[in-house]
Amino acid sequence: MRIxxxxxxxxxxxxxxxxxxxxxxxxxxxxxxxWHTRSSPQRTAVVLDAFERGLGGNTVDNHVAIEVGSGIGSYSALIANRFDTVLSVDVSAEMVRHAPAGPTYQVLADSGLLPISDRSADAVIAINAFLFPHEVARVLRVGGTLIWVNSSGEETPIHLSTEDVVTVLPFPVDGRESRAGAGTWCVLRRTG
Ligand SMILES: C[S@@+](CC[C@H](N)C(=O)[O-])C[C@H]1O[C@@H](n2cnc3c(N)ncnc32)[C@H](O)[C@@H]1O
Known part of the structure; x- marks a missing residue:
């Protein structure tokens, strides 16, 4: 998965x-x-921390979020608490099948070719999920936010450092990174 x-x-x-x-x-x-056996209060706390300290009180433009690599939807409800409309996208039919019906639209699709129009997302959220930089650039509007979470920090199989994330994004950002327990996150706002 690292490779x-x-x-x-x-x-x-x-x-x-x-x-x-x-x-x-x-x-x-x-x-x-x-996959449900991997959920824990500690992992949920990492996502909540990214939202609370990374997004802060910013709820003004939180309309449309794309959750990429959503798995069985372990964090989908948390995301739906912050955004009006959430597309939870996963490429594994079995993951989508095991996701309980919830407050987000569950979509079987490849995050490398998202079924949404250009610059239509206020946020792209990747929790332990692959980052397709050019597809994020296509769908995320200027002023929108990329939320990148690794539940087990550097030990997460799908992990990139904030430096790597910033390097591969083909657009400028500002934002912050932090740790929460064993987890790490960065919340990056697109500035151009
Ligand atoms: C490590 S799991 C994380 C699942 C969930 N975000 C979580 O933290 O519990 C990675 C997920 O990304 C999905 N995935 C992998 N490649 C993908 C792609 N190209 N497009 C959409 N989903 C993908 C996998 O099927 C899997 O459900």
């Missing part, structure tokens, strides 16, 4: 393709039935 994370982000020469997608889907389809 794939860097490939997807454009930090490795080999990128994302159909073969990579098939491999990833196979892995996560198999993990879907037991």
């Amino acid at each position: 794939m994370t860097r490939r997807v982000a454009g930090l490795d020469a080999v990128g994302w393709d159909g073969k990579a997608r098939a491999e990833v889907v196979e892995v996560f389809d198999a993990l879907a039935p037991e």
Whole structure:
């Protein structure tokens, strides 16, 4: 997953393709039935901290959020508390099938080709999920926010440092990063 994370982000020469997608889907389809065992109050606290300290009291422009790599929706309800409309996108049919019906739209799709129009998102939220920098650039409006969370910090299989995230994004940002327990997060506002 480390290698794939860097490939997807454009930090490795080999990128994302159909073969990579098939491999990833196979892995996560198999993990879907037991994915709920990975939830914990500590992991939830990392996401809440990113929202509370990263977004702060900013609720004015929190209309449309895209949750990429949403899995079984462990954090979807938390996201729905902050945004009016949330698309929870996952490429694994089994993950989507195991997600309980909730307050977000669950979409089976590839985050590398999001089924939404240009600059239509106020936020893109990636919790332990791959970062497709150019697709984020396409869908996130200027002034919108990328929320990047690694529940187990540097030990998270799908992990990038804030420095790597900022490096691969093809647009300028400002924002903040922090730690919460074992987790790490950064909340980056698109400035141009
Ligand atoms: C490590 S899990 C994280 C799930 C959830 N965010 C969580 O923290 O519990 C990564 C998720 O990303 C999904 N995923 C992987 N590649 C994807 C892609 N290209 N597009 C959408 N989802 C993808 C996987 O199917 C899996 O559900």
